Amino acid sequence: MSGTPPPLRILIVDDHTVVRAGLRALLESEPGFEVVGETGDGTDAVRQVERLRPDVVLMDLRLSDTDGAHDGHHGIDGIEATRRILAGSAPAQVVVLTSHGRQVDVLRAVEAGARGYVLKAGPPEELFRAVRAVVTGGMALAPEAAAQFVGPPAERGPVLSEREIEVVRLLALGHSNRSIAGTLYLAEATVKTHLIRIYRKLGTENRAGTVTEAVRLGLIELS
Missing domain, CATH: 1.10.10.10 (Winged helix-like DNA-binding domain superfamily/Winged helix DNA-binding domain)
Incomplete structure (x- = not known):
């Protein structure tokens, strides 16, 4: 008996409320995607992954500390949040979604375990492809990010x-x-x-x- 596969469950992590709203609307307009949660705080993102068990986390690299300041914890950025998520018990994959395609950012994200790196200014189809690719065990780097791996390591700083x-x-x-x-x-x-x-x-x-x-x-x- 064949049926429609369950939608891919996505958690959005970005410290700009307007960006999160735009991403939610974009993702929910694509068949097969379901946004199960959102947050602007890295520490809360780790907690939500454990609770909601998403398939994919869309992770902004630069998260401010302000969202977490009220409850006394020290905010963490997207790299550290990625590390903690992948070290946890939930099998979520992480796609970094950022404004920057700089070499140091790409390297740090990949070293932390992210399997996708997509620029916010890129076409929506690039984001959709990345989400689907990481769920099936693939890698998905935006062309601007992939280009940062060209050249000898000594050039990377x-x-x-x-x-x-x-x-x-x-x-x-x-x-x-x-x-x-x-x-x-x-x-x-x-x-x-x-x-x-x-x-x-x-x-x-x-x-x-x-x-x-x-x-x-x-x-x-x-x-």
Whole structure:
């Protein structure tokens, strides 16, 4: 007895309400897709995946901390949320949906386990194809993202760990070592160790130079 296969269950993770609404409308207009939830917070995304068991998570890379600030938890970005989702018990696949096709973003997303990388400015059909591809075990990279894998690794620049990225972001906001330690719940000595590693990876010698180089490489953005 053959019948219509169940729709693919999708969770949308983006910190812009208007973007989520647009994505929901777009996805629900496509046969075979069902949006089962949405959130603008990385930590909540991990919880929703465990509860809702979606087939695919559409994950924005850059998530603000504001949605999670009210309940006291420290917000996580799309890369860390992807890692936690794929380390959990729910077998969801992650498609990164972002405004950027920069090399460092693509590499970090793939290293975290995302199987799709689609640009928000791309055609809807590209997003639909990516959702279907990852469910069947395939990879789906937008052409702009796939192009970032062309060329020798030496051209890709340094890849900082998620914790190192957090430290650099706080540096850019003018935090002291003590303030960084308090914000990230680390010992001040651990922050100093992170800074030494960051300086070595970026080839910098001071805080200002490190922030400048991190922005140049696309590791962080100054809002």
